[in-house]
Amino acid sequence: MDERSSWAEMRAEVMARPGAGAAYEAARIRFELGAAVRGLREKAGLTQIELANRAGLKQPAVARLEAGGTMPTIPVLERIAEALGTRLSVEFRPLREAG
Template identity: 45%
Template sequence: MSDRTSWRAVREEILGRPGAGAAYEAARIRFELETGGTMPTLVVLERLASAPGMRLTVELGPLDRASRLLVAVVRYCAGLHSEY
């Protein structure tokens, strides 16, 4: 029978490699942003935009009825129940 290694030991060995901790943290943040697990601040969005040499632009414009309905559905699915 072979010796088994626990997941904790494997994870610690992998995260002990140079640069692994930073890569893991970047992946964790990306996962939270992409899945809606966090609401990023403008400062975070500016930092994300500046990484590839871009700048953050926020634009406000009128919503048509279809857009308001879509926003209401997204908010409802996110648990932010509101009227549209």
């Protein structure tokens, strides 16, 4: 069995694999979108079921989105934004400024 001396070394090994950086970035985006939706939902005082009903979704879909388990489409994000009384804003930023 291969011994590793630290988490940082193991992460570096995994990230060195082809496609790992892109997969990590996609997961980060899903997580951030989910956290943003959850924060807005909680601020509005809504349950997942209430948000789902307002957005024309099922509660499990909202739960998956909030957990970062799915990459929502722009139309779904627009429906969620409207259900939360907000406006969806999508922007492009130079890589050096991106999260």
